Amino acid sequence: MTLLRMVNVKKHFRVRGSLFKTLKAVDGVNLEVYAGETLGLVGESGCGKSTLGRLAVHLVEPTSGKIIFDSVDVTKLKGDSLKSFRRKAQIVFQDPNSSLNPRMTVFEALLEPLSEHGMLPEDPEATLVEHLASVGLSKEHLHRYPHELSGGQKQRVALLRALLLNPSFIVLDEPTSSLDVSVQAQILNLLKDIQRERGISYLFISHDIGVVRYMSDRIAVMYLGKIVEVGSADAVFENPLHPYTRYLLASIPIPNPKLARGRRRELIQGEPPSPIDVPPGCRFHPRCPFATERCKREEPPLTSVERDHAVACWLHAK
Amino acid sequence: MSGLEERQVLKARNVTVRFYTYAGVVHAVTGAYLDVYEGETIAIVGETGSGKSVFTRALTGLIEPPGKIESGSVLFRRRNGEVVDLLKLSREDLRRVRGDEISYVFQDPSSALDPLYTAADHIVETILVHRDVSKGEAFSEAVQLLRDVAIPNPELRAKNYPHELSGGQKQRVVIATAMANKPRLLIADEPTTNLDVTVQAQILDLLASLKGKYGMGMLLITHNLGVVAEVADRVYVMYGGRIVESADVFTIYESPAHPYTAMLLKSVPDPTRKIDKLESIPGTVPDLIDVGPGCLFAPRCPFAKDVCQRQTPPAIELGDRHVVHCWLHAKR
Numbered sequence: 172m173t174l175l176r177m178v179n180v181k182k183h184f185r186v187r188g189s190l191f192k193t194l195k196a197v198d199g200v201n202l203e204v205y206a207g208e209t210l211g212l213v214g215e216s217g218c219g220k221s222t223l224g225r226l227a228v229h230l231v232e233p234t235s236g237k238i239i240f241d242s243v244d245v246t247k248l249k250g251d252s253l254k255s256f257r258r259k260a261q262i263v264f265q266d267p268n269s270s271l272n273p274r275m276t277v278f279e280a281l282l283e284p285l286s287e288h289g290m291l292p293e294d295p296e297a298t299l300v301e302h303l304a305s306v307g308l309s310k311e312h313l314h315r316y317p318h319e320l321s322g323g324q325k326q327r328v329a330l331l332r333a334l335l336l337n338p339s340f341i342v343l344d345e346p347t348s349s350l351d352v353s354v355q356a357q358i359l360n361l362l363k364d365i366q367r368e369r370g371i372s373y374l375f376i377s378h379d380i381g382v383v384r385y386m387s388d389r390i391a392v393m394y395l396g397k398i399v400e401v402g403s404a405d406a407v408f409e410n411p412l413h414p415y416t417r418y419l420l421a422s423i424p425i426p427n428p429k430l431a432r433g434r435r436r437e438l439i440q441g442e443p444p445s446p447i448d449v450p451p452g453c454r455f456h457p458r459c460p461f462a463t464e465r466c467k468r469e470e471p472p473l474t475s476v477e478r479d480h481a482v483a484c485w486l487h488a489k
Numbered sequence: 490m491s492g493l494e495e496r497q498v499l500k501a502r503n504v505t506v507r508f509y510t511y512a513g514v515v516h517a518v519t520g521a522y523l524d525v526y527e528g529e530t531i532a533i534v535g536e537t538g539s540g541k542s543v544f545t546r547a548l549t550g551l552i553e554p555p556g557k558i559e560s561g562s563v564l565f566r567r568r569n570g571e572v573v574d575l576l577k578l579s580r581e582d583l584r585r586v587r588g589d590e591i592s593y594v595f596q597d598p599s600s601a602l603d604p605l606y607t608a609a610d611h612i613v614e615t616i617l618v619h620r621d622v623s624k625g626e627a628f629s630e631a632v633q634l635l636r637d638v639a640i641p642n643p644e645l646r647a648k649n650y651p652h653e654l655s656g657g658q659k660q661r662v663v664i665a666t667a668m669a670n671k672p673r674l675l676i677a678d679e680p681t682t683n684l685d686v687t688v689q690a691q692i693l694d695l696l697a698s699l700k701g702k703y704g705m706g707m708l709l710i711t712h713n714l715g716v717v718a719e720v721a722d723r724v725y726v727m728y729g730g731r732i733v734e735s736a737d738v739f740t741i742y743e744s745p746a747h748p749y750t751a752m753l754l755k756s757v758p759d760p761t762r763k764i765d766k767l768e769s770i771p772g773t774v775p776d777l778i779d780v781g782p783g784c785l786f787a788p789r790c791p792f793a794k795d796v797c798q799r800q801t802p803p804a805i806e807l808g809d810r811h812v813v814h815c816w817l818h819a820k821r
Binding site: 216324352357360404426431 | 655657687689713717738742743753754756758759763764766767769770774
């Protein structure tokens with residue numbers, strides 16, 4: 172069952188100091204998130220994955236396109252119905268130091284979303300202590316300020332803040348990138364446990380492909396504002412079709428010295444072009460060794476090649 | 490104090506660094522050691538606060554107050570064959586070694602480069618400080634170095650300011666600057682942490698080829714166990730300011746002896762495999778203010794015994810230069 176569907180969603184930003192230039196952060200994305208699944212979103216910095224995450228919870232207004240959540244177009248929501256969407260769709264950011272107010276204790280930070288949405292419990296303190304336990308924290312943390320918590324603890328608070336409103340969808344934007352690996356593993360396992368218990372859908376955004384593989388049922392690969400490949404995690408990892416996906420996977424360091432040294436890898440040259448000057452045709456053609464004349468002129472559509480696996484590349488067009 | 494073995498570039502022993510802060514004395518590095526041989530890539534792995542950066546900065550005395558190097562020796566074989574203890578050199582002599590025979594590459598290229606200097610300016614300055622060549626010669630060397638680090642159009646790029654370069658290119662300029670005087674030892678502290686994986690792979694390839702070309706030793710400091718598996722010959726694992734295990738890279742990954750090393754490796758999501766459940770290490774890294782006796786990993790260690798809480802574990806040699814600091818391996 173589809174929980175969230177994005178239809179040809181675009182987000183263009185005006186470039187300061189220029190009348191004609193726009194930064195095409197997200198440039199025509201079609202994507203679905205199913206109920207209870209984790210969709211991993213990978214791509215390099217500047218590819219638009221964070222903007223796409225913000226669009227999914229309607230934190231930014233799309234330039235065009237539809238974002239359908241629970242069969243309602245959220246771009247048209249106002250007033251109470253928008254507020255009820257906000258409760259159902261939450262987001263957790265990378266850095267808890269900037270998402271938590273340094274002047275609010277954990278108690279105050281957790282109470283705020285509850286009172287905002289009229290969900291205040293009778294005995295807030297007792298209820299919140301119960302909730303703290305669900306993310307591996309305890310009563311002793313309730314009246315602390317963010318600076319009195321470790322990075323992992325802060326991220327647990329940020330996560331709990333999102334969970335308190337019983338959302339059905341959470342965008343996780345690099346939620347463990349600022350944490351050490353041993354703590355990262357704790358948070359990732361916690362996220363999986365919560366999903367198993369409550370059936371929440373995640374859009375999991377990360378540049379760490381190992382983390383995305385661990386977390387995701389399906390994976391979408393983004394390049395310069397477009398989805399270039401999407402499919403089940405196994406399909407994308409075991410049988411990557413887009414040349415960009417292949418290069419991306421080949422460049423990940425493997426935590427196994429024998430495997431790492433045994434493989435022959437071809438590295439992609441250069442860096443992604445600016446989303447202000449998007450190349451015509453397929454956006455990847457200037458870096459693609461297989462590019463043909465057609466790739467330089469026509470943009471390949473995202474087409475299904477096998478069950479639960481679609482790619483936007485002329486090489487795989489029938 | 491013994492000297493250096495043949496082909497050994499660096500030998501650090503018993504390096505201890507403390508920081509005297511208002512909150513108390515931070516035992517940042519305690520009794521750390523390190524051996525680097527010519528042409529070798531050594532990785533120092535650890536999480537936040539493990540002391541890996543402080544230790545490698547202390548190797549050339551790069552510790553500012555309130556930090557203080559309390560003890561230790563760092564023997565280094567200079568280009569002319571002379572062996573010196575870097576921690577006994579004067580500031581002036583140390584400056585002559587740094588940037589010439591030992592150079593550093595840090596994590597953030599934006600803060601390593603001066604925004605008012607062009608790419609070539611950085612390299613030229615590094616050359617002129619250490620060598621008696623003309624400005625023109627230094628400039629042509631700079632262009633050649635930029636070519637060596639695979640910057641396209643090096644003649645043009647040499648005149649670019651940092652803001653005109655991408656993140657990957659900035660790090661290449663920093664590496665070119667570090668290579669300017671063909672150092673005997675390159676110390677790279679999280680050199681690819683801010684970069685995308687595709688660029689990271691390019692930079693790691695570049696460092697490996699430069700190492701081969703110049704026959705230098707390389708010391709790589711990182712928290713990324715994937716990067717270590719890709720490039721390191723030998724690995725030192727640090728925890729709580731101490732070395733807890735060291736061995737060749739295959740031994741570390743295939744038969745780690747310290748519980749921390751083993752648990753750390755299991756907490757890394759491997760992109761090549763489908764994993765059902767990651768193992769995580771309960772608890773958090775220790776506070777290094779006024780540390781007591783005992784093994785610092787004991788509070789998080791599932792195998793901790795009484796002795797672990799009371800006494801610092803000794804260094805135990807397991808053969809083939811595999812050393813572990815853990816009571817579990819001590820003979821009764």
